[in-house]
Amino acid sequence: MNAHVLGFPRMGTGRELKWALEDFWQGRLDESGLLSVAWELKERHWAIQAQAGLDSVCVGDHSLYDHVLDTAIMVGAVPERFLGHGGGSGLDTYFRMARGDADANVPAMTMTKWFDSNYHYIVPEIGPDTTFTGTSGQLARDIHRAVGLGYNPRPILVGPLTFLLLAREVGGVSRWDHMEALTRAYCDILGELAGQARWVQLDEPALCLDLPPQAAEAARHAYAQLAKACGPSQILLATYFGELRENLGLAVSLPVDALHLDLVRGRAQLQETLAVMPQSMHLSLGLVNGRNIWRTDLDASARLVDIACAALGEDRVMVASSCSLLHAPMDVESENALDPSLKQWMAFAVQKCAEVAALKGHGSAAAPALFAENRAVLAARNGSALVHNPAVAQRLLAIDESMLTRTSPAVARATAQQARMGLPLFPTTTIGSYPQTAEIRQARLAHKRGELSDASYQEAMRRQIKETVGRQERLDLDVLVHGEPERNDMVEYFGQQLDGFCFTSNGWVQSYGSRCVKPPVIFGDVSRPGPMTVDWAVYAQSLTDRPMKGMLTGPVTILCWSFVRDDIPRSEVCRQIALAVRDEVRDLEAAGISIIQIDEAALREGMPLRESERGQYLRWAVDCFRLASSGVDDATQIHSHMCYSEFNTIVEWIARMDADVVSIEASRSGMRLLDAFDASRFPARIGPGIYDIHSPRIPDAEEILQLLRKALRVVPADRLWVNPDCGLKTRAWPETLASLRNMVTAAKQLRAEH
Ligand code: GLN
Numbered sequence: 140m141n142a143h144v145l146g147f148p149r150m151g152t153g154r155e156l157k158w159a160l161e162d163f164w165q166g167r168l169d170e171s172g173l174l175s176v177a178w179e180l181k182e183r184h185w186a187i188q189a190q191a192g193l194d195s196v197c198v199g200d201h202s203l204y205d206h207v208l209d210t211a212i213m214v215g216a217v218p219e220r221f222l223g224h225g226g227g228s229g230l231d232t233y234f235r236m237a238r239g240d241a242d243a244n245v246p247a248m249t250m251t252k253w254f255d256s257n258y259h260y261i262v263p264e265i266g267p268d269t270t271f272t273g274t275s276g277q278l279a280r281d282i283h284r285a286v287g288l289g290y291n292p293r294p295i296l297v298g299p300l301t302f303l304l305l306a307r308e309v310g311g312v313s314r315w316d317h318m319e320a321l322t323r324a325y326c327d328i329l330g331e332l333a334g335q336a337r338w339v340q341l342d343e344p345a346l347c348l349d350l351p352p353q354a355a356e357a358a359r360h361a362y363a364q365l366a367k368a369c370g371p372s373q374i375l376l377a378t379y380f381g382e383l384r385e386n387l388g389l390a391v392s393l394p395v396d397a398l399h400l401d402l403v404r405g406r407a408q409l410q411e412t413l414a415v416m417p418q419s420m421h422l423s424l425g426l427v428n429g430r431n432i433w434r435t436d437l438d439a440s441a442r443l444v445d446i447a448c449a450a451l452g453e454d455r456v457m458v459a460s461s462c463s464l465l466h467a468p469m470d471v472e473s474e475n476a477l478d479p480s481l482k483q484w485m486a487f488a489v490q491k492c493a494e495v496a497a498l499k500g501h502g503s504a505a506a507p508a509l510f511a512e513n514r515a516v517l518a519a520r521n522g523s524a525l526v527h528n529p530a531v532a533q534r535l536l537a538i539d540e541s542m543l544t545r546t547s548p549a550v551a552r553a554t555a556q557q558a559r560m561g562l563p564l565f566p567t568t569t570i571g572s573y574p575q576t577a578e579i580r581q582a583r584l585a586h587k588r589g590e591l592s593d594a595s596y597q598e599a600m601r602r603q604i605k606e607t608v609g610r611q612e613r614l615d616l617d618v619l620v621h622g623e624p625e626r627n628d629m630v631e632y633f634g635q636q637l638d639g640f641c642f643t644s645n646g647w648v649q650s651y652g653s654r655c656v657k658p659p660v661i662f663g664d665v666s667r668p669g670p671m672t673v674d675w676a677v678y679a680q681s682l683t684d685r686p687m688k689g690m691l692t693g694p695v696t697i698l699c700w701s702f703v704r705d706d707i708p709r710s711e712v713c714r715q716i717a718l719a720v721r722d723e724v725r726d727l728e729a730a731g732i733s734i735i736q737i738d739e740a741a742l743r744e745g746m747p748l749r750e751s752e753r754g755q756y757l758r759w760a761v762d763c764f765r766l767a768s769s770g771v772d773d774a775t776q777i778h779s780h781m782c783y784s785e786f787n788t789i790v791e792w793i794a795r796m797d798a799d800v801v802s803i804e805a806s807r808s809g810m811r812l813l814d815a816f817d818a819s820r821f822p823a824r825i826g827p828g829i830y831d832i833h834s835p836r837i838p839d840a841e842e843i844l845q846l847l848r849k850a851l852r853v854v855p856a857d858r859l860w861v862n863p864d865c866g867l868k869t870r871a872w873p874e875t876l877a878s879l880r881n882m883v884t885a886a887k888q889l890r891a892e893h
């Protein structure tokens with residue numbers, strides 16, 4: 140039996156890679172300095188895997204920016220515009236593709252989420268001029284070094300089917316026309332690596348998606364060539380992030396030597412797969428969750444190992460992580476501030492390697508002690524008073540339809556709200572945050588470090604709020620916000636005030652390039668000990684006669700951006716959060732706040748990868764929003780904000796959220812997406828973002844007016860709100876003021892015309 144993980148985090152325990160990259164980009168570190176940091180990390184990570192008792196170490200999973208970009212480089216898919224800026228080293232081209240070239244005014248390649256994770260990859264392009272040539276480059280050097288150090292390397296590449304499916308078609312080409320040439324490039328790479336490693340891992344998570352009809356034939360054709368090209372090396376076909384389902388037949392028909400299954404996301408597929416495995420194929424069991432931080436149930440996993448061994452014989456079974464450990468933080472041992480029992484329940488990448496090794500050795504002499512310890516820890520977690528709060532369980536049981544439903548339908552509410560607020564036609568507002576200036580960040584940091592007292596910090600934030608409210612009044616905006624100076628992100632602020640959450644000191648996970656996030660951990664039943672935002676909102680409202688929006692993050696977004704406990708369904712955790720948000724909403728209302736915005740930035744990204752599961756997800760996600768928002772009177776106006784633009788398939792669901800006003804991103808599509816929101820399908824009022832906050836560019840009033848007129852072709856005049864695409868926290872004040880001034884001018888102009 141063999142043991143391995145499918146990939147390892149890249150950044151290092153102290154995020155060394157992040158700092159080295161940023162130094163390199165700033166010109167403080169030269170290329171050889173950067174590469175030596177990368178070598179050191181790779182060697183350290185190989186040592187961790189080997190010392191844990193794994194049989195091979197991952198090679199090619201380490202990347203200076205992104206592994207999909209690495210693959211694009213290896214197959215030669217470098218778009219024309221990134222070449223030839225006076226030559227430059229390979230690394231120059233690489234980072235130009237990843238980050239753009241400001242001097243030459245060449246924007247970076249597109250970036251998007253890697254399946255349903257929070258990792259972002261660089262989207263390869265396939266256009267009329269794309270030619271493929273394969274060179275193993277850095278991968279060959281890594282293998283060489285690993286062999287030199289005495290390791291058994293397993294090179295990892297994104298497989299051709301996944302690469303092709305993730306690529307973007309430009310200039311009217313069809314991706315499938317390029318499979319042949321792409322396959323030849325892969326063959327060249329595998330040919331160069333042939334015999335240098337026993338196993339080559341080709342990642343095909345695309346096999347866990349609903350595939351288009353061309354995919355099967357293309358995959359069969361490609362893998363027939365690849366199998367020939369890699370000589371004595373054997374191919375491990377890695378599938379993850381879901382079940383194979385209807386693609387199982389395709390997967391086992393490919394001429395590969397081993398198939399990897401994600402048994403964390405799809406335990407049920409084991410039996411089914413065992414029944415159809417060809418005689419010679421090995422099976423790699425993905426048992427240790429690469430997407431979460433909890434210790435594995437070794438007993439339950441070992442039972443699956445036994446089932447596989449009984450069916451295939453030990454020689455044909457491998458044990459592994461479910462997917463790459465890229466999505467897990469590095470080492471729980473460095474968590475010194477964590478409650479010791481919570482810490483005991485967790486396993487980060489380093490610990491996950493040991494768990495995989497333990498599963499391989501579950502028949503060995505050392506196993507009984509290891510397994511007993513694991514059993515004891517899991518039992519302690521299951522029974523822990525930290526996890527279970529009977530009052531929360533009681534409240535969940537008491538949820539009924541009436542708690543998901545506002546008193547009156549949207550139209551009646553609109554009348555009550557208008558009577559209360561008397562807003563003009565085309566009301567103007569913003570999405571919540573205003574520029575997070577250096578002053579704000581310094582105050583927050585000093586407070587966190589204990590250098591600024593609670594009282595002085597409060598005072599500093601109040602000063603910011605006061606200034607921001609004054610600026611909005613002078614801009615003559617209709618609905619104001621306090622500006623969110625006290626929050627550095629949308630989830631941490633709430634997590635810190637909710638029971639059931641904890642925070643790691645070093646639980647960083649790569650989001651893209653050098654950027655890492657440190658998600659909160661939901662370890663137990665969630666409840667709200669007290670109001671979280673009411674003081675800020677009340678203070679802000681006291682400064683103005685105009686309506687002040689209370690600003691909250693919605694339950695689905697809090698869920699999606701956290702590490703979530705794995706002992707109850709996600710939907711149940713989400714309902715617990717929704718109840719806490721509901722209490723906050725009611726407290727805001729009781730404190731006199733007439734408009735409350737509940738952001739659901741992550742509603743769409745939480746969608747399951749498979750079409751067939753989306754309806755169920757959307758049902759509970761939308762119900763959680765309704766649970767959070769429906770406890771208020773008709774005259775209290777509920778807003779929601781969603782900053783993305785692919786709504787076509789979910790407009791009905793957004794309508795079912797039953798918010799009074801919804802703001803969305805729309806400027807980059809020139810309002811085209813509004814077509815999906817025609818008045819018959821979408822009864823709520825809507826604020827299509829009229830300028831892109833991701834850029835410092837200042838839109839002029841005329842341009843905004845044009846967009847608003849376009850919006851009016853779809854949205855009735857009495858339902859149209861005017862706002863930017865998203866929050867303004869990443870912008871500076873001068874451009875913010877200038878843009879909003881033009882926005883207000885445009886709204887007033889439009890009013891004059893109606
Ligand atoms: N209210 C948040 C803000 O303005 C919304 C951010 C978001 O949608 N990503 O910053």
Ligand code: ZN
Binds near residue numbers: 866
């Ligand atoms: Zn947004």
